[in-house]
Amino acid sequence: MGSCLRATAVTFALLAMLTVGCRVQHASDDHAKQQIFYQASLGDPRTFNPILSTDQSSDDAFSDVFDSIVRINELTTLPEPGLAESWDIAADQKVITFHLRHGVKWFDGAPFTSHDVAFTMQVMYDQQVPNSLRSILTIDGKPIEVTTPDDYTVVMRLPRPFAPLLYSIGAPIIPAHVLEPIYHAGHFNQAWNINTPPRDLIGLGPFIMTLYVQSQLLQYVPNPHFWMHDENGAALPRLHGQTTLIVSDLNAAYLKFLAGQLDVYTPRPEEVVSLKERARELNITVASNGIDTGELFFSFNRNPTHYVVNGHRDPRLDWFSDLNFLRAMAHAIDKQGMINLCFHGLAVPAYGTISPANKLFYDPHLTDYEYDLKTSAALLEAGGYHMVGGVRVDPHGNPIVFNLMTNTGVPVRDEMCAMFKQDLATLGIKVNYRPLEFTTMVEKLDSNFDWDCVLIGFGGGGVEPNNGANVLRSSGQLHIWYPNQKTPATPWEAEIDKLLEEGTAEMDVQKRVPYYWRIQEILHDQLPIMETVRQLRFTAYRNTLKNFQPTVWGVYHREYIAFTPD
Amino acid sequence: MARFLIRRILNMIPLLIGITFLSFLVMSMVPGNFLSNLKMNPAISPQLIKEMEAQFGLNQPLLVRYWKWLWAVLHLNLGTSLAFNVSVTSLIGSRAVNTIILSAASMLFAWAIAIPIGIVVAVNQNSIWDRILSFVAFFGMSVPNFFLAFLVMYFAMKVNSPYLPVGGTYSVDYAQLDWMSQIGDRINHLILPVFVLGIAGMASLMRLMRSQILEIKNSDFVRTARAKGLSERVVIYKHVLRNALNPFVTMAGYGLADLLGGAALVEAVMNLQGLGLLLLNAVRSLDIYLVMGSVLMGAVLLLLGNLLADIALVMVDPRVDFSSMDSQ
Numbered sequence: 001m002g003s004c005l006r007a008t009a010v011t012f013a014l015l016a017m018l019t020v021g022c023r024v025q026h027a028s029d030d031h032a033k034q035q036i037f038y039q040a041s042l043g044d045p046r047t048f049n050p051i052l053s054t055d056q057s058s059d060d061a062f063s064d065v066f067d068s069i070v071r072i073n074e075l076t077t078l079p080e081p082g083l084a085e086s087w088d089i090a091a092d093q094k095v096i097t098f099h100l101r102h103g104v105k106w107f108d109g110a111p112f113t114s115h116d117v118a119f120t121m122q123v124m125y126d127q128q129v130p131n132s133l134r135s136i137l138t139i140d141g142k143p144i145e146v147t148t149p150d151d152y153t154v155v156m157r158l159p160r161p162f163a164p165l166l167y168s169i170g171a172p173i174i175p176a177h178v179l180e181p182i183y184h185a186g187h188f189n190q191a192w193n194i195n196t197p198p199r200d201l202i203g204l205g206p207f208i209m210t211l212y213v214q215s216q217l218l219q220y221v222p223n224p225h226f227w228m229h230d231e232n233g234a235a236l237p238r239l240h241g242q243t244t245l246i247v248s249d250l251n252a253a254y255l256k257f258l259a260g261q262l263d264v265y266t267p268r269p270e271e272v273v274s275l276k277e278r279a280r281e282l283n284i285t286v287a288s289n290g291i292d293t294g295e296l297f298f299s300f301n302r303n304p305t306h307y308v309v310n311g312h313r314d315p316r317l318d319w320f321s322d323l324n325f326l327r328a329m330a331h332a333i334d335k336q337g338m339i340n341l342c343f344h345g346l347a348v349p350a351y352g353t354i355s356p357a358n359k360l361f362y363d364p365h366l367t368d369y370e371y372d373l374k375t376s377a378a379l380l381e382a383g384g385y386h387m388v389g390g391v392r393v394d395p396h397g398n399p400i401v402f403n404l405m406t407n408t409g410v411p412v413r414d415e416m417c418a419m420f421k422q423d424l425a426t427l428g429i430k431v432n433y434r435p436l437e438f439t440t441m442v443e444k445l446d447s448n449f450d451w452d453c454v455l456i457g458f459g460g461g462g463v464e465p466n467n468g469a470n471v472l473r474s475s476g477q478l479h480i481w482y483p484n485q486k487t488p489a490t491p492w493e494a495e496i497d498k499l500l501e502e503g504t505a506e507m508d509v510q511k512r513v514p515y516y517w518r519i520q521e522i523l524h525d526q527l528p529i530m531e532t533v534r535q536l537r538f539t540a541y542r543n544t545l546k547n548f549q550p551t552v553w554g555v556y557h558r559e560y561i562a563f564t565p566d
Numbered sequence: 567m568a569r570f571l572i573r574r575i576l577n578m579i580p581l582l583i584g585i586t587f588l589s590f591l592v593m594s595m596v597p598g599n600f601l602s603n604l605k606m607n608p609a610i611s612p613q614l615i616k617e618m619e620a621q622f623g624l625n626q627p628l629l630v631r632y633w634k635w636l637w638a639v640l641h642l643n644l645g646t647s648l649a650f651n652v653s654v655t656s657l658i659g660s661r662a663v664n665t666i667i668l669s670a671a672s673m674l675f676a677w678a679i680a681i682p683i684g685i686v687v688a689v690n691q692n693s694i695w696d697r698i699l700s701f702v703a704f705f706g707m708s709v710p711n712f713f714l715a716f717l718v719m720y721f722a723m724k725v726n727s728p729y730l731p732v733g734g735t736y737s738v739d740y741a742q743l744d745w746m747s748q749i750g751d752r753i754n755h756l757i758l759p760v761f762v763l764g765i766a767g768m769a770s771l772m773r774l775m776r777s778q779i780l781e782i783k784n785s786d787f788v789r790t791a792r793a794k795g796l797s798e799r800v801v802i803y804k805h806v807l808r809n810a811l812n813p814f815v816t817m818a819g820y821g822l823a824d825l826l827g828g829a830a831l832v833e834a835v836m837n838l839q840g841l842g843l844l845l846l847n848a849v850r851s852l853d854i855y856l857v858m859g860s861v862l863m864g865a866v867l868l869l870l871g872n873l874l875a876d877i878a879l880v881m882v883d884p885r886v887d888f889s890s891m892d893s894q
Contacts, residue, residue: 029738038738046651132610134611135613211741214661215839216736245738439598458608471608477611
């Protein structure tokens, strides 16, 4: 018996030895002293090839490694010089000449020339290279003709004047001297994937990627050749390094920010209040960036391919294209209730398809469909939708019942749908609400059109309103209430198509504005989409950070960020 | 023995085809595909979706796609991940090593503690030690893994010891450490997850050991051994223990398959760079070849584990031989 206990004791001792931690000499973790900036990213990058990327995690991973000829100023939302120090637009507005900076060097020391720009454009236009940049740089189905008269001049000839060009041309430039041989060998689609050693990524941006550990982190050191200098001629970027911790969810990032492992965090509404209360204790600032750039809206299906089968017309199609019905629905959206309940008060009602954050193109004249169920009921009565025994019926006596869907995994959308459903119930309308897995919802919107009403959000496509053309144009795939129309189904959809055409042909920004105001007005009046609310965005960051100016469009002049030495 | 091996290995082929085809079918029957996530992005043109569909072969019929996949697998090529555009082998490989290190360490931990304790409590049945340790074992069995993971992470955060990092596989400055410190850093990061995974495994193993010994302790041949005048030590170690081992051999075989998938939840909670999170995301984004690669690996390991367990059983138990297994 004693021996048995002895054996146990020996085993325990062995295990204790094994499980005692090892002393590891770590470097100092004082970010300010090291001048290393720590941020978080949600999920792993999928590629390091800036042309092939179609997801945010990848874009975030290499956004500081590459640079573009034109940048968008985050404060003014206007294009400003990047690798091109200036550009001239010819009188006919069809030829743009970019003058590139001299003396700019790639990470490996090779000079940056106009050939790199031409090569980048050539790759984007190649049908064998699937990329999301090509469609925004294709004008009426034709590519832009690129010529390079000398090493520092790029001439772009457009088929017609095309204003979005300056906003769309900000694609990352890739090095011809590295990637051209790979491209000609037919291996471009495999080049610079996540197994590529990060040091092999040759860019022009402020930071060089030095390390990538899957699901753990990305590390960067400053690019000593970076072309930008501050007003005193000192080298930029000012930081000595940058680390991105890859986290699987926002809760993990929040904990790391509280523990001081991250220097910046984008809090969710419920976290903003608590962070503000603890700002002094944590030595942080919670800055308001402004209104979200995207939109979150309800839309009703108007697609006859779903509702008209064998000559039989489903009454739902009549309701969903009846303005009385749609206005009644718009007045039944309790925006203020949603703001208070779902966003802790940190949101604003949305009126138009373009966010107020887009100072240039936002239409300030739109009015709200005020939340008032009495108005809704009156509008329904006027449209011939009467209450019969507690149930709202249409002029032909059909009870009004429809399905509502949104994607699972976003609690806020779930709550918003529940509120909408409840309000409609008091109007005698029955809503069958079902949240769906994202891919299932997409299948319905995109392929079988088997849906009635959806709550869906689109991210902001940037400042350029033409980036939303795929949603606005009647032939667009994302024109969700009735996609892929051969000819516009209604006069107002035809008008939007025309406005989109004319709005891109005018190069002067101020002269473009009225076209996009008119589009917002039409959508507001015809109600194919019913805007709900827009979240207010915040960024929390350490007080030791200097020159840190977050906006909804990104951090302004990131190159200037530094820590104050204590 | 050779006959037995050949037969078992031949049997695996239809099984593997069945398992993989069913998984392929289920993945394909889910509405939408990997590209559905891109379709709602206004920046992605429908033409790009079509080009990518053609590039990945997603527009082909199910049987054609399955056949192409199977054909590639026969050439030891698990295909290309749709999301990451690199070979599935390279994606799974690097992470599988981490998962196997973690699972193997926690298995070792569990077995090394559970078996001696199981013996002690069985020999001293109904003593105070038996009660205390059995209570601990039931506790370990009933607390869910992921919850225990949260608890120990909270503990580590409060203690804030350099030896107990809160989650992760490496420290942030891992690349800058010398190799000795790198190993130390990895070990430090393993302590908590190994503890969490080990506790649950340990509890059930200990209960099994205890009941096995109790059952055999009272059998006739043990009484005979005692009657022969053998010392208690010889009776327990030579006679009782040897006979109690059979179920453990089988369990070790199943454990082989568990090496890859058993830690998924804890990996997700503790942010460990293993297969768990990768596969969870792969299933959610319908990255079909990545999922298939791991299903195949899991299935092969399970079948191999079973085979190895059967062979080991023949070796430790003279009552079992290959011919009797063959006829089953």
